[in-house]
Amino acid sequence: MDIQVKAEERTIAILGVDGENFVVSGVYKGTARKPSSYIVTRSSDRSVTVRDLSTFPSHQQVRELMS
Numbered sequence: 001m002d003i004q005v006k007a008e009e010r011t012i013a014i015l016g017v018d019g020e021n022f023v024v025s026g027v028y029k030g031t032a033r034k035p036s037s038y039i040v041t042r043s044s045d046r047s048v049t050v051r052d053l054s055t056f057p058s059h060q061q062v063r064e065l066m067s
Helices: 058-067
Strands: 009-019 022-028 037-042 049-053
Touching: 009 058, 022 058, 037 058, 049 058
Parallel strands: none
Antiparallel strands: 009 022, 022 037, 037 049
């Protein structure tokens, strides 16, 4: 029997970094209270997305990821 656990994405924070806003979402599996991974998206255009981060990103990490 193959049981699939549904993942849910929820916005955790909006970070202001160097004059731009970035949405940080958590990916929650099943009834977990802690996200299994994090997603960072640029608010202005939603075109730049970084997925599967293992820890909540710092401001410096956002700068490096989005440059």
